[in-house]
Amino acid sequence: MQRIDFNNLRAFIVVAxxxxxxxxxxxxxVSQSALSHTIRGLEAKLGIRLLTRTTRGVSPxxxxxxxxxxxxxxYEGIEAELVALSELREKPAGNIRITAxxxxxxxxxxxxxxxxxxxxxxxxxxxxxxxGLIDIVAERYDAGVRxxxxxxxxxxxxxxxxxxxxxxxxxxxxxxxxxxxxxPRDLAAHDCINLRLPxxxxxxxxxxxxxxxxxxxxxxxxxxxxxxxxxxxAALAGFGLAYVPEDLVLEHAAAxxxxxxxDDWCPTFPGYHLYYPSRRQTSPAFxxxxxxxxxxx
Numbered sequence: 034m035q036r037i038d039f040n041n042l043r044a045f046i047v048v049a050x051x052x053x054x055x056x057x058x059x060x061x062x063v064s065q066s067a068l069s070h071t072i073r074g075l076e077a078k079l080g081i082r083l084l085t086r087t088t089r090g091v092s093p094x095x096x097x098x099x100x101x102x103x104x105x106x107x108y109e110g111i112e113a114e115l116v117a118l119s120e121l122r123e124k125p126a127g128n129i130r131i132t133a134x135x136x137x138x139x140x141x142x143x144x145x146x147x148x149x150x151x152x153x154x155x156x157x158x159x160x161x162x163x164x165g166l167i168d169i170v171a172e173r174y175d176a177g178v179r180x181x182x183x184x185x186x187x188x189x190x191x192x193x194x195x196x197x198x199x200x201x202x203x204x205x206x207x208x209x210x211x212x213x214x215x216x217p218r219d220l221a222a223h224d225c226i227n228l229r230l231p232x233x234x235x236x237x238x239x240x241x242x243x244x245x246x247x248x249x250x251x252x253x254x255x256x257x258x259x260x261x262x263x264x265x266x267a268a269l270a271g272f273g274l275a276y277v278p279e280d281l282v283l284e285h286a287a288a289x290x291x292x293x294x295x296d297d298w299c300p301t302f303p304g305y306h307l308y309y310p311s312r313r314q315t316s317p318a319f320x321x322x323x324x325x326x327x328x329x330x
Contacts, residue, residue, distance in 0.1 A: 181303030
């Protein structure tokens with residue numbers, strides 16, 4: 034049997050339901066003659082009459098009624114899904130997946146999302162805390178958050194936070210039996226709390242800068258974590274020195290729970306950026322979220 038054009042099937046369904054070529058033509062935005070021609074062509078391909086035409090109107094034949102009952106519901110489902118997709122383009126709704134560092138989540142993403150989400154109940158946001166430099170396209174994330182210097186050049190990037198500075202801290206208990214390091218090389222004699230990086234499986238090398246010269250130091254210690262909050266907790270408990278964003282330690286330092294060292298060596302990094310692969314075909318929900326996260330606001 035010859036292949037049937039689905040548009041011709043749709044024409045039949047509309048005529049059969051409306052029981053009128055006039056109403057069906059108006060609904061589909063075509064002329065009555067064109068619609069009649071389409072139906073005759075469909076009947077010719079199927080080799081069977083589908084509609085009975087009288088002066089009073091149109092009614093399905095037995096074959097037409099059977100086709101309407103079996104195929105009609107499928108078209109209803111297709112039409113409903115197309116309407117739903119259209120609504121996604123027109124109103125902010127849907128799920129947005131983002132991968133980010135815990136520091137970015139705690140200090141930037143969540144505070145802004147807590148204000149944003151109540152205004153858009155049809156938008157859901159899934160956040161994956163991950164230090165790995167993953168392929169957001171392959172892993173099916175809508176966006177990622179990284180420092181500005183870590184965003185690939187082929188990505189679209191929107192700045193969402195200010196520059197941030199790093200700090201090396203230890204507790205008074207720790208320093209009661211250890212001298213303060215004067216240079217990054219002195220860290221070799223200290224217990225340091227390491228951060229495990231998932232991308233290559235190694236430990237993060239602490240980064241320092243002074244007088245325009247950069248230095249990376251691989252440290253050693255008893256404790257290794259894969260997120261920042263646990264590193265800070267261990268430092269507060271006196272288990273060693275931690276290298277963490279400065280904004281996380283200011284309150285503890287002011288209260289005397291932590292002491293900052295190597296202050297003149299600690300670098301400032303470019304602020305966090307939300308990055309994603311393309312400006313094309315972004316949903317209204319995603320566009321709203323990007324705008325809500327932009328810095329400054």
